[in-house]
Amino acid sequence: MQVKNLKKTYKGGITAIDDVSFNIQKGEIFGFLGPNGAGKTTTIKILTTLLRPTSGQAIVAGYDISKNSNKVRENIGIVFQEPALDDRLTGKENLDFHARLYGMNKAERKQRISEVLELVGLTQRADSLVKTYSGGMQRRLELARGLMHKPTVLFLDEPTLGLDVQTRRKIWDYILRVKDTENMTILLTTHYMEEAEKVCERIAIIDAGKILKIGTTAELIGTSCGTVLEVKTADKIKNISGVKQIKKNGERVDLVVKDEKQTTKIVKELMNNYDIIELNIRKASLEDVFVQMTGKSIREEKPQKMRARIPRGHGR
């Protein structure tokens, strides 16, 4: 996948993404990490041909999204951020609907439907109406549907948003298992740090419509911060050489150290000059990198609500 200078300005004049460029290798899991409103969904909508970019180009699964959108559509699978199931159909009917749109014949449909249902553990509930499914089950069904036609590129927009920890873990298990067996390229978005860190081979940090940095977790952490010293003290800590950033973190103060090798030196200096109540040394995480780059925490925002607005006064 090659994305070059993608830009999208919505009708109201909001520029959701600006000059977004990146490449994804075949078979790679690539993550988009950023807070709500960063432009992750907009990027995915453009790459999946739901939205036309204002400017820029992209090649997805080997085809140009603007010139050859039908070929792109044939080769991609998507799990949208918001539910996209027909809840008045059963799980199996949703899958069958999908399979027909992707031109699968009867035998293929039958086989593949039972395969993907098995994979996401929904075989037992295949014939229940989707409206009787829990949020996690719906998510798993959507994942199964995204995999039905064996796409070469899979898009996952916040696949675990709003789910409990257990279900989240389960869904990632499925995704990783599938990735291994079917050798897909995966582009996913998330604002859960741990997920991004654990699952993605490379990550793009995106904020306010711009990509700030792309790299492996190690690279991202390595280039901007090495270790973090969490210090509890009554004193006010002044600048120490080697400390890249000092920020308040509740009762404590976090000192971000850029070069790991300087950690010992800085700890000594702290011990000598301040009255330290508590000191905790840890390796910097993506969260720290994120704060470092954007000046804000990714966790500040609450998750968006899952369901679309339900209109009043209309029976279905």
Added chain:
Amino acid sequence: MNRNIQSVYVMWWRIMIRMIRAKGRLLGTMVQPLFFMVAFGLGLRGVGGSQLNFILPGIIAMSAIMSSVMAGIGVIWDREFGFLKEVLVAPVSRVSVIIGRAAGAITTTIVQSIWLGFIAIIMGAEIQLAGVIPALIFLILTSTLAVGIGLSFGSIIDDFENFQIVQNIIIMPMTFLSTAFISVEFAPSWLALIVKLNPFSYGIDGMRHFLTGAGSFNPALDLLVISVCAALSIIASAWFFERIEI
């Protein structure tokens, strides 16, 4: 190609399944027009057969137009509940999606109209059995025009309130200011002109011509006007649907 035919079929199939499962709404489309038929039918009983023959096909046509336009609500529903995305990213032509949707709405309308036709016969309308097939063709064309209008507005509009406004200020007048309830022979000339400018008038007149022998226009003209307008409305709806961005 195969995929696009599947797409027409599966869109139609989904609408059928949903209709059958939504028992309440199904009952509504079948029962609600009965009130009109009973009110008009019994109310006009004293007036004689010719009035009934005029008014009952009119009520069937009105119900058909109303239920066909509802196809547009389906698009808005799918947009609201996200399912539209599933359809829009599929590798099928959007025209095939529109045709499938239209076929679903038209099927529903045909079922409703046949049922109302039976009631009309029971109530004393004199229907020419030989004319039923051509009348059905006119019904389908009338329904197609209404479906095309509904789907066009459903693709442009993204909320229910605005769709209701369209129903009230465009569809309702088009239904009532047509040959459904107005006879061009007896209406004042300005009103007759409005009726003649309304494409629905020709579909309804064609139906009435074959069902009861009491048409006002030449049936060939009826067929020409309603066919062209039905085709244009479907083309328009495909055009608007093609341009949906989410």
